[in-house]
Amino acid sequence: MFSFLRPNAGPACPPVAEIAAAVARGEMVLVDVRETAELRGSGKAKGALHVPLGLLALKADPQAPDAVMAPGKPVVLYCASGGRSGMAAQTLRRMGYDPVWNLGGFGDWVAGGGQVDRA
Template sequence: MRLAILFLAGLFTLAGAHAAEVDQAAALETLQDEDSLLIDVRSAEEFADGALPGAINLEHDRIAERIASVAPDKDRPLVLYCRSGRRSSFAQDKLQALGYSRVINAGAYDDLLPLLERGE
């Protein structure tokens, strides 16, 4: 029993350590750059239910194979978001591993929408 608890605690620690920090301020500033690309990494169904203005949809689990078709320049500023920030964190890690140098995890759709509507 003790071993199972330690194992589960280790898994939760690893999962938490994987998440990249959400930086909404940097995301909003980066979106002022007309070369920036706003990427919704949620599912196609979630995207169809509502997305941020100007966003394109590249699902997080396919982003590595599809990113070059929309952003061949690895220095292009990329701003990622999802429902909670978790999938955008995984996508950020994948893109950085591919050599993309300006990738920002903007976090959750519901948190970003009012900020963009207010023009912050």
């Protein structure tokens, strides 16, 4: 929607339906980088991991004892509007993750027909 606000948006993201199907099959990782308070109000995309942007580098480090992801699967990120997920995509690319896409905002997930898990 507002892709001009997304720093380094990167390559075009797959459609929401394709992402949802790949996440359900375990072939792709979907990550919500918003803060916990933001999820309380809206929920999160079905199947998404919640890793706030400030913790992403730690939680994505395969050497960390509490890592929640590792390079090897495609990653799609989103936040509230696309800015933080753009920064998160840059971080993951520097860490060796590939491919990495910035979906944009949670509203883009919903507008694309994505299901929501209410917290």
